[in-house]
Amino acid sequence: MTPPVFAHGNLRLYLLALLEEQPRHGYELIQALSDRFGGTYSPSAGTIYPRLSKLEEEGLVTKATDGRKTVYEITAAGSAELDSRRGELDAIESDLTDSVRRLADGVRAEVNDAMRSLRAELASAAREATRAATSTTASATSAGPSGDSDSNRAVHEADLVLNEFRQQLRTDLRTHAYRGRVSPESVTLLKARLAQVRADVLATLVER
DSSP states (O other): OOOOSSOTTHHHHHHHHHHHHSOEEHHHHHHHHHHHTTTSOOOOHHHHHHHHHHHHHTTSEEEEEETTEEEEEEOHHHHHHHHHTHHHHHHHHHHHHHHHHHHHHHHHHHHHHHHHHHHHHHHHHHHHHHHHHHHHHHHHHHHOSHHHHHHHHHHHHHHHHHHHHHHHHHHHHHHHHTTTOOOHHHHHHHHHHHHHHHHHHHHHTSOO
């Protein structure tokens, strides 16, 4: 976890400094902070707006509606407080440089960890693929002619198709059964169609 960027109370003072530069609405303040940190720190609205409300209560900023936006502007009292705390503001600016470095180091460490994890997962997947390929080759060799191997694969694929069909139809039947919409005629139709499908498939298996 990366350390907090602003010490207690410093964000409040920094917001005054940003508003001294020019009036801004909430999103512009968030964007300005994000720009200061090169995108590594972007405070949420839940962080910024309560502090702006507190500054307004203290008479340090005012707000006005501009269309659908609420624009905040520093007051004379806010400027006076800022002037009296210029030393603190300079210290904050210095701390910000360190904070940006800490954030960048933290992000870099997290990215490195993620990349190591991804590489490990890819290596594991490659080993599994190699084992699967070796197993397939061994099975094909022991099965004899390539036709036997193709036949085995076809049977396996047919099993998958049948299982998927069974699961899907079973789900459909149960869903409609709750609504009382499954009739004996549906079962009769199912039996007839399955028997026909079986006959059609068997017809393709007759040696020619």
